Amino acid sequence: MSNGTLEIKAISGHTGTVPGRDTSRDYAVAKLIDVTTCIGCKACEVACLEWNGYPFRETTFDNTYQTMPDTAWNYYNLIRFDEHTAEDGTFSWLMRKDGCMHCADPGCLRACPSDGAIVQYANGIVDFQQENCIGCQYCVTGCPFNIPKFNAETKKVHKCTLCSDRVGVGLEPACIKACPTGCLHFGSKDDMKDLAEKRVAQLKEHTSHKNAGVYDPAGVGGTHVMYVLHDIEHPERYGGLPKDPQVPLLVRMWKGPVKWLGNLAMVAGIVGVAAHYVRFGPKEKHED
Amino acid sequence: MTNGWIDIKNTDMMLIMGGNPAENHPCGFKWPIEAKRQRNAKMIVVDPRFTRTAATADMFVQIRAGSDIAFLGGMINYALANGRINKEYVANFTNAPFVVKDDFKLPEEDGVFSGFDAATQVYDKSTWNYQGSGGTGKGLPEKVTSDPSLENPRCVYQLLKKHYSRYTPEMVEKITGIPKEKFLAAADLFTSIRKDGDTKKVATVIYAVGWTQHTFGSQIIRTAAMLQLLMGNVGRAGGGVNALRGHSNIQGATDIAGIFDNLPGYLKVPTPADTDFKAWMTRITPTSSKPGDWESWNYWSNTPKFAVSLLKAMYGDAAKKENDWAFHYLPKVDRNYSWTYLWDGMYNGHVKGLLAFGMNGVMVGPNSGKNIDALKKADWLVVCDIYPDETSEFWKSPGIKPEEMKNIKTEVYRLPGAGFAEKDGTFVNSARWLQWKWVAVPPPGNAKLDHEILARIFLKVRELYQKEGGKFPDPIVNLSWGYTNPQSPSLAEVARELNGKALADIKDATGAELKSGQQLPGFAWLKDDGSTSCGIWIWCGSWTEAGALIQRRGTDDPSGLGAYPNWGWSWPMNRRVLYNRASCDVSGKPWDGSRKQVWWNEAQKKWVGVDVPDFKADSAPKDHMGPFIMNPEGVGRLFAPLAAMAEGPFPEHYEPFESPTVNLLHPKQQNNPVVKKFTSAADKWGTKESGFNVICTTYRLTEHYHYWTKNNPVNVQLVPEPFVELPVELASDLGIKGGDKVKVSSARGIYIAKAMVTHRIKPMQINGEKVYQIGMPIHFGYRGIQEDEGRTERMLVNELTPAVVDPNAYTPEFKGFLVKVEKA
Numbered sequence A: 001m002s003n004g005t006l007e008i009k010a011i012s013g014h015t016g017t018v019p020g021r022d023t024s025r026d027y028a029v030a031k032l033i034d035v036t037t038c039i040g041c042k043a044c045e046v047a048c049l050e051w052n053g054y055p056f057r058e059t060t061f062d063n064t065y066q067t068m069p070d071t072a073w074n075y076y077n078l079i080r081f082d083e084h085t086a087e088d089g090t091f092s093w094l095m096r097k098d099g100c101m102h103c104a105d106p107g108c109l110r111a112c113p114s115d116g117a118i119v120q121y122a123n124g125i126v127d128f129q130q131e132n133c134i135g136c137q138y139c140v141t142g143c144p145f146n147i148p149k150f151n152a153e154t155k156k157v158h159k160c161t162l163c164s165d166r167v168g169v170g171l172e173p174a175c176i177k178a179c180p181t182g183c184l185h186f187g188s189k190d191d192m193k194d195l196a197e198k199r200v201a202q203l204k205e206h207t208s209h210k211n212a213g214v215y216d217p218a219g220v221g222g223t224h225v226m227y228v229l230h231d232i233e234h235p236e237r238y239g240g241l242p243k244d245p246q247v248p249l250l251v252r253m254w255k256g257p258v259k260w261l262g263n264l265a266m267v268a269g270i271v272g273v274a275a276h277y278v279r280f281g282p283k284e285k286h287e288d
Numbered sequence B: 001m002t003n004g005w006i007d008i009k010n011t012d013m014m015l016i017m018g019g020n021p022a023e024n025h026p027c028g029f030k031w032p033i034e035a036k037r038q039r040n041a042k043m044i045v046v047d048p049r050f051t052r053t054a055a056t057a058d059m060f061v062q063i064r065a066g067s068d069i070a071f072l073g074g075m076i077n078y079a080l081a082n083g084r085i086n087k088e089y090v091a092n093f094t095n096a097p098f099v100v101k102d103d104f105k106l107p108e109e110d111g112v113f114s115g116f117d118a119a120t121q122v123y124d125k126s127t128w129n130y131q132g133s134g135g136t137g138k139g140l141p142e143k144v145t146s147d148p149s150l151e152n153p154r155c156v157y158q159l160l161k162k163h164y165s166r167y168t169p170e171m172v173e174k175i176t177g178i179p180k181e182k183f184l185a186a187a188d189l190f191t192s193i194r195k196d197g198d199t200k201k202v203a204t205v206i207y208a209v210g211w212t213q214h215t216f217g218s219q220i221i222r223t224a225a226m227l228q229l230l231m232g233n234v235g236r237a238g239g240g241v242n243a244l245r246g247h248s249n250i251q252g253a254t255d256i257a258g259i260f261d262n263l264p265g266y267l268k269v270p271t272p273a274d275t276d277f278k279a280w281m282t283r284i285t286p287t288s289s290k291p292g293d294w295e296s297w298n299y300w301s302n303t304p305k306f307a308v309s310l311l312k313a314m315y316g317d318a319a320k321k322e323n324d325w326a327f328h329y330l331p332k333v334d335r336n337y338s339w340t341y342l343w344d345g346m347y348n349g350h351v352k353g354l355l356a357f358g359m360n361g362v363m364v365g366p367n368s369g370k371n372i373d374a375l376k377k378a379d380w381l382v383v384c385d386i387y388p389d390e391t392s393e394f395w396k397s398p399g400i401k402p403e404e405m406k407n408i409k410t411e412v413y414r415l416p417g418a419g420f421a422e423k424d425g426t427f428v429n430s431a432r433w434l435q436w437k438w439v440a441v442p443p444p445g446n447a448k449l450d451h452e453i454l455a456r457i458f459l460k461v462r463e464l465y466q467k468e469g470g471k472f473p474d475p476i477v478n479l480s481w482g483y484t485n486p487q488s489p490s491l492a493e494v495a496r497e498l499n500g501k502a503l504a505d506i507k508d509a510t511g512a513e514l515k516s517g518q519q520l521p522g523f524a525w526l527k528d529d530g531s532t533s534c535g536i537w538i539w540c541g542s543w544t545e546a547g548a549l550i551q552r553r554g555t556d557d558p559s560g561l562g563a564y565p566n567w568g569w570s571w572p573m574n575r576r577v578l579y580n581r582a583s584c585d586v587s588g589k590p591w592d593g594s595r596k597q598v599w600w601n602e603a604q605k606k607w608v609g610v611d612v613p614d615f616k617a618d619s620a621p622k623d624h625m626g627p628f629i630m631n632p633e634g635v636g637r638l639f640a641p642l643a644a645m646a647e648g649p650f651p652e653h654y655e656p657f658e659s660p661t662v663n664l665l666h667p668k669q670q671n672n673p674v675v676k677k678f679t680s681a682a683d684k685w686g687t688k689e690s691g692f693n694v695i696c697t698t699y700r701l702t703e704h705y706h707y708w709t710k711n712n713p714v715n716v717q718l719v720p721e722p723f724v725e726l727p728v729e730l731a732s733d734l735g736i737k738g739g740d741k742v743k744v745s746s747a748r749g750i751y752i753a754k755a756m757v758t759h760r761i762k763p764m765q766i767n768g769e770k771v772y773q774i775g776m777p778i779h780f781g782y783r784g785i786q787e788d789e790g791r792t793e794r795m796l797v798n799e800l801t802p803a804v805v806d807p808n809a810y811t812p813e814f815k816g817f818l819v820k821v822e823k824a
């Protein structure tokens, strides 16, 4: 999704200066998802689908309320439903809105070799620019949240844009607008952090959720999508949210010491072993 | 709702039971969430399944479907035993001190109240009355004997206490399957707002069709209302008894008389016994009944003004004093025309045709198989809808063979109506707010506005009567139809007509004047002399000379209570919380100064406030007028006298019509003694002994809207297929895995869909035996995107449900019937 109105901070596969860098005018934004007040209504899923103009895709029943097993190239926003029984027998039904976390240190962008296929705006939004995407899917490997999804037909990768096209003109993301309970919030990262901490303090004091906490993982430099969880000790219960997500080591190296290798490989048209590893493993290949 | 959606944000405590607002009212559910976020309000959810509402609750209690009265009766017992009530409220604002007739008997031994004739299954209700003097002798006494100390053993308070003392935590556990400790924890939490004599806090009760759809549904709601009266929660911001209405305009449909025994504004229809207007008015206009030193406004004493104004709206100049205001044009209802009775009538060949507008009759059930068979016998069927639906294609329902199809002679007409966004008009929401909406897009193709279709049918029928006469043409040919465009009346014109206008120059009690033709400012102006016309008295005041109040969009909320007095218009007279005089103590001072709604202003000698007082504005607290102005007693009814309820003045637990257990309170009286059921060949009942050993309940999903959205790709994408939710333990007993096909059968039909195996429904111990419950969403049928592609079994959940109904509201028992579950 290209966006001409937001200030750019980082560009994938790019050497030289980043236009507009350090002329800071946009403040860092964030989406806060208060999982404790999500009712799994999927209004956000529908809003996302409609704003992005994606058509009907067939789904099948899979013993769950969850719309489909995973997000897809044309389905960025998915509520994950998980049943959980605690040791004392207390039962909970957890619903988490899954989608791109808009990492401050985005593994996808680090991994991407193509100039301008992924950009990070100064406000924190990480956005894929499909016209520059070469379909190598390195970003898939770079992402610790299993977010970028490949469209086999167009050979392009897609993911949540945090509605950069809306935010760029002063609107909130479509999901935020649709959420009926107000469990989704959008604003400056500072404000959202503040709101999240206050909510956590309230949960700890007034409810049985004594382990409530804010999910803003340091391993990826913090995120521009944060969660309030009932139990911060066990993010994995919420549809496998990683406890301590990190940009994969190889991807770090890729963008660091061995970056020249990758660029050379691309230029020469040689897909080296290392690059292949970056591309496919250790993860399973996820295709639509 | 006594209160409103937004008002829920003012509460301290929520009991959500018989409803699943997070899933079925997700937009309104923001207010319970707001109460949690802003006030640290607690939420208790009681349901047979752990729902998406339960996911956000502070406490979830799994209950056996259909045992709600036992649970709520246990709550009443707990509140009374532990002093968790508002004593001043109970003694002054309810009929607790009223003394009941000596020969009234509680159902403690045999499960029936006094006056029951077992042979005819009919109650003589004459003992269900107060002691006192005056009145006709048949109705309520004019002067009621009362004991303000509440100690008289025959007073309502003492009888109530005795009645619910049987609902011990142990009994609740055996009947509902809720472990005693869990029940006590829930009862303690809910009533904790009245701990140590606190009268400031407030609790709300939120329910929907999970309460109404039982053979004793009205009594479940009454039990909750009684609990709320005892705790002093009715009339207060953040309190009340709040029905979440299922469609965007079901409240409007009820108001305007979508029910056969009502006329608009809840006037009771005439019956053949009402030989003239006067007889009808005498029967349906109550006279006040109260202790000598109290006052009762008895607002229904104005019934003749409402009725004459309605007849003037219907018949205009043809309604005159000389012809009894055209009373004789009104149909006299001589039998039950409610939903299941209509279908039974068609099944038995009496009802020959059906106009089905805005509803999918076959899907709606209960006992859809019977209803499909009924349509085969009808002469004609007219369906007006926006999709080809199961009703208009009943003759193609699964199981009908081509040979049989040829023999179905029913003539079917399909009329393309308009969707909600294709017409303007009002929605009346659960909070009784009339809100005008503007048309967004024109109807496509040849589709027509529903009111145009209805108008054109009417005009054609009128033409026939005009031409051919017929038995009794007057009610048709004299109907007032003065719309600018008679073929398609503008809904704004209809809305103005419903509000009503002066037909002559008139004055009100204060001497204010209205010229003939002017819109009425409110129902206080209605007259019984033919000088006013009004289509529905409770909406009078909605479209006045000041304009369309229903179109207002003012977002100012001076009270901070979410009353938004300039947004739309709520009936009656823009009051946002009903019975709000009860938000004050006897002296007229708010129970909680931080949530002031109305109060007595001694200097001005009147009731003032941030809401419109639902009370006689100048009635001083010392006069002790009751806040429940629609009851002839002026007070809330803990005891419902005489004909108010079909099965007794106090709600009693009866088993669902199909139940896996005996009624532990009185094994000889298993079910509601006056339950209504049918006797056709298609009406069959299952028992545990005949293999129907699992309790089944039906419900709706967030992702779908009734039977429409199976035609809409996005909804279908979210939930593509029908399913059956069943407990992990039952699935493993039967060797069923998630996604396997299961066959669910009742005595009436079968249903096949994929299994959703879940921990969200647990097996229960009912009276010492293990009982399973399952649940099924109702949305799928034999027409729709998936159905047409052959991706589902094309079956109807309501083929399973029984046509057995509550004797008050005639609502079928969709929740809690018996089935057999097998691997398909």
Ligand code: SF4
Binding pocket: A099, A100, A101, A102, A103, A106, A107, A108, A109, A126, A142, A143, A144, A145, A146, A147, A148, A159
């Ligand atoms: S979640 Fe994945 S796709 Fe989104 S910014 Fe982080 S690394 Fe990139």
Ligand code: SF4
Binding pocket: A037, A038, A039, A040, A041, A042, A043, A044, A045, A079, A097, A178, A179, A180, A181, A182, A183, A184
């Ligand atoms: S719209 Fe809000 S409440 Fe509904 S599923 Fe999405 S995040 Fe949850």
